Amino acid sequence: MNACTTLKTTVKSLCRRFMMDRAGNIAMTFAIVSIPLLGAMGVGIDYIRALNLHREIQGSLDAALVAAIKDVDVKDDDTLKKTLTDWLAAEASISDSYTLDTDSVVIDRTNKGITATVRASMGTSFLRILGRDTVAVAVQASVIDGTSVETKNPFSMYLVLDRSGSMAWDTDTTYQTTCYTNTYKKTGAYTCTKKYTKIESLKLAVGMMVDQFVTLDPDEKYIRLGAVSYSDKAHSAESLDWGTTKVHEYVEALIADGGTASTNAFKKAYNSVKPTSENNAHKKKNGEENPGKYIVFMTDGDNNDSSDDTKTKSWCDKARDDGIRVFSIAFMAPSKGQALLKSCATATEDYFEADNTASLVAAFEAIGQASSKTPVRLTN
16 A cells, blocks of 8 residues: 555545656756765866966976075075065965965975975865865975086077056065155165066066076176167167176166057167177187077067057068077067067067066076076976
8 A cells, every 4th residue: 555545536646646756856866966966076176276276386486496596505594485485475465366384385405406395275166065175285396506507608689678658567576675754864664565566577587687697607708688678669778798787787777658669679689689790799709600699579568559560570570580589578468469479489488478577587587598508497
């Protein structure tokens, strides 16, 4: 006897139809399996987020190590650790997607190299359903310093640097410095936090690169540098010369203002590194008849007039055809500016996108290593 037997006829009929109906089974089954199914989806989604975070922190750690390695002989472990920690903490505050465990930054210094390990935690989304609120991410990187060996790869490099008005804008990267209650008299000093402007970030990045060259070419007989800046016109330039001092001073004096027009500045760079007079200068100084020739082209925006894109691109093509290697850096640049710089780079690996101060520094460091063929390298 089933539950419907004792009921009246009409009710019996409805009862039997209910008992025989299987339509609700799918919903009941889904309800039963939904929790583990959502858990599995959550594991996948949060795993991908953690993987992306690992790559993000890896990039920050790589850049911090490249910047710190030059001081491996002059700074103790505590000072190096603080340098790395401050850098990584600044990047973590920009990302706002993870919490950095600054106490986990461990430095192992061997043979003029640094190995650093850093840990962070990321808040979960779907995994909260299963009671897991965070995922731990651990990153390790090593940088091996070969800069004690002089470069034997003579080259001439010309920097083409954007100094338009947008270069005065703030980045998201912060740093600590000394401020004063009375700035004019410099009294009432206190520690304050500021943001790097784009032009300050550029000065820092170029400074890091030329510091490499000072170490690599102490006698100033292999590397020739020059620079030109541009806004809505090409400004006065620093001609190619041995050593780094003049270019460093030129970049430090840059002021951001005006619009953007890159053609004449790039043309200046091309006409400076191309002539046979550069070959002759190297032959006389170091015996090399065919030195490397490089242009580093950087912008944070795009040309105000599209004709400048076409004209600049034609000079980039001419440089490529004449054996001049063009490195390009899009620093927080819009898609139109990125497109020009991608087309100008001699090869895919010669194009860099920098979204913050750390990645801009890393880009210039990488260009410095590629041009001088130094054995400084990162190992993960």
